[in-house]
Amino acid sequence: MDCQPSACGAVTPVENGCLVCKVRLVSVCASLSVDELQMLESLAHETVFPAKETLFTQGQPAHSVYNITAGVVRLYKLLPDGRRQIVGFALPGDFLGLAMRDSFGFSADAIDTVTACAFSRSAYSALVEEKPHLLRRLHQFATHELTLAQEQMMLLGRRTAEEKLICFLLAMQERWAKLRKSSVTVPLPMSRQDIADFLGLTIETVSRTFTKLTKDKTILIVPDGVRLMNLDHMVRVSA
Amino acid sequence: MDCQPSACGAVTPVENGCLVCKVRLVSVCASLSVDELQMLESLAHETVFPAKETLFTQGQPAHSVYNITAGVVRLYKLLPDGRRQIVGFALPGDFLGLAMRDSFGFSADAIDTVTACAFSRSAYSALVEEKPHLLRRLHQFATHELTLAQEQMMLLGRRTAEEKLICFLLAMQERWAKLRKSSVTVPLPMSRQDIADFLGLTIETVSRTFTKLTKDKTILIVPDGVRLMNLDHMVRVSA
DNA sequence: GCCCTGCATTGATCTGGATCAAAACCGCGC
DNA sequence: GCGCGGTTTTGATCCAGATCAATGCAGGGC
Numbered sequence: 229m230d231c232q233p234s235a236c237g238a239v240t241p242v243e244n245g246c247l248v249c250k251v252r253l254v255s256v257c258a259s260l261s262v263d264e265l266q267m268l269e270s271l272a273h274e275t276v277f278p279a280k281e282t283l284f285t286q287g288q289p290a291h292s293v294y295n296i297t298a299g300v301v302r303l304y305k306l307l308p309d310g311r312r313q314i315v316g317f318a319l320p321g322d323f324l325g326l327a328m329r330d331s332f333g334f335s336a337d338a339i340d341t342v343t344a345c346a347f348s349r350s351a352y353s354a355l356v357e358e359k360p361h362l363l364r365r366l367h368q369f370a371t372h373e374l375t376l377a378q379e380q381m382m383l384l385g386r387r388t389a390e391e392k393l394i395c396f397l398l399a400m401q402e403r404w405a406k407l408r409k410s411s412v413t414v415p416l417p418m419s420r421q422d423i424a425d426f427l428g429l430t431i432e433t434v435s436r437t438f439t440k441l442t443k444d445k446t447i448l449i450v451p452d453g454v455r456l457m458n459l460d461h462m463v464r465v466s467a
Numbered sequence: 468m469d470c471q472p473s474a475c476g477a478v479t480p481v482e483n484g485c486l487v488c489k490v491r492l493v494s495v496c497a498s499l500s501v502d503e504l505q506m507l508e509s510l511a512h513e514t515v516f517p518a519k520e521t522l523f524t525q526g527q528p529a530h531s532v533y534n535i536t537a538g539v540v541r542l543y544k545l546l547p548d549g550r551r552q553i554v555g556f557a558l559p560g561d562f563l564g565l566a567m568r569d570s571f572g573f574s575a576d577a578i579d580t581v582t583a584c585a586f587s588r589s590a591y592s593a594l595v596e597e598k599p600h601l602l603r604r605l606h607q608f609a610t611h612e613l614t615l616a617q618e619q620m621m622l623l624g625r626r627t628a629e630e631k632l633i634c635f636l637l638a639m640q641e642r643w644a645k646l647r648k649s650s651v652t653v654p655l656p657m658s659r660q661d662i663a664d665f666l667g668l669t670i671e672t673v674s675r676t677f678t679k680l681t682k683d684k685t686i687l688i689v690p691d692g693v694r695l696m697n698l699d700h701m702v703r704v705s706a
Numbered sequence: 707g708c709c710c711t712g713c714a715t716t717g718a719t720c721t722g723g724a725t726c727a728a729a730a731c732c733g734c735g736c
Numbered sequence: 737g738c739g740c741g742g743t744t745t746t747g748a749t750c751c752a753g754a755t756c757a758a759t760g761c762a763g764g765g766c
Binding site: 707708711712713715716718720721724725726729731732733734736 | 737742743744745746747748749750751754755756757758761765
């Protein structure tokens with residue numbers, strides 16, 4: 229479906245403004261001054277996507293770019309026969325549309341309730357043209373993503389199932405920690421199938437590996453997440 | 468080893484200048500005007516790395532960034548136990564050091580004889596600061612790399628050995644085609660082990676898959692490369 | 707020429723994770 | 737409470753690709 233931000237996902241006026249935005253300092257917006265933020269604010273459409281709703285689909289024209297302000301988004305590619313690879317999970321503060329290309333290179337859908345600041349791509353790229361420090365920040369984000377992608381290649385190509393899961397849990401814990409949410413307890417709003425499709429495994433292997441790590445006392449499964457019980461061991465494995 | 472461009476790899480004066488550089492129009496330099504090119508030229512050290520020599524090592528301080536002008540470089544990460552993942556092959560026109568970070572995120576070594584324009588990172592980033600269109604070009608390169616990395620995740624996580632090899636050969640053929648070298652014959656200067664470590668396979672599986680594709684009449688193995696005999700079929704598989 | 711050395715190929719066997727198939731669990735509506 | 741749909745876990749079996757082990761083959765030194 230061709231889905232503009234105004235068509236799918238409730239648009240509300242920006243409620244409290246960028247200045248009090250909870251993710252401002254970790255997002256691309258951190259590079260902007262107070263008056264630049266006001267310009268940005270006038271371009272922003274705060275949008276809410278309920279769980280399971282699609283933000284955009286691979287190949288679809290990229291009318292908008294998004295700054296995630298709450299919730300978790302899964303980013304994925306599909307093969308014609310239905311095989312799926314999740315290329316990342318976007319958390320609050322993450323930016324979707326770094327490539328600034330005409331169409332999206334992957335699909336994105338909300339895992340839980342997601343709120344995002346949507347910007348029309350044309351307006352956003354015009355702003356980027358005149359604010360080199362915003363471009364610099366976007367470039368930092370892109371190269372950070374690239375580094376993560378290279379880590380993920382190592383994981384997908386050369387690690388065992390158990391190592392994959394351990395690395396994933398450690399990476400999620402670090403990302404949540406940067407957002408100052410929880411520490412030893414890692415929220416996992418995504419399904420087992422999502423984790424499998426991110427790690428290049430099947431759901432059965434992911435499930436078995438969770439049980440193994442639980443029997444090991446490496447982790448403890450709690451509602452909607454896990455608690456890491458033996459960080460030392462996990463870090464040693466992931467090194 | 469701590470290896471400055473002047474220490475490892477023969478430095479020669481820039482012989483013919485950027486204006487006649489064969490890869491200029493496909494490299495980051497294409498964003499620069501003639502007089503900007505002259506500034507760049509004064510910063511460049513043209514460096515030759517013989518086959519098998521290391522350009523830089525993962526974790527090493529990134530004193531220099533590189534623009535590859537000839538030859539092929541393998542970019543890889545290692546685990547402590549020696550498992551290796553090649554995260555990419557750099558061809559003429561490719562830029563190493565996009566991240567502009569203090570240290571390299573992967574190691575790089577020359578597969579055949581490589582020539583590169585080396586720039587001190589500090590001088591280069593100073594130039595980037597004052598030339599927003601150079602930054603824009605770097606960002607384009609970074610997001611292009613990111614897109615390729617996401618394709619590679621799909622390949623590593625979800626494709627079979629045969630699909631992996633076919634996608635790899637097609638991707639290499641496209642990359643060489645952009646450089647106006649050969650078309651149906653794809654040069655493969657890297658070893659079978661390199662291909663295996665790029666595709667997340669073993670050398671034996673790569674070799675067996677090459678023989679299978681040869682028996683199929685999908686490819687023909689020629690000295691230092693392959694000839695693609697059934698592009699249609701290959702494109703169908705990779706779609 | 708002939709040996710050495712370092713790939714690459716081929717063959718035989720093994721195994722980690724996939725696949726197929728049930729259970730068990732867990733809200734949620736009524 | 738109970739039934740129902742979806743997800744997760746567990747179990748049994750299979751197989752693509754890994755591993756182990758020769759063998760082939762080309763280029764280089766002498």
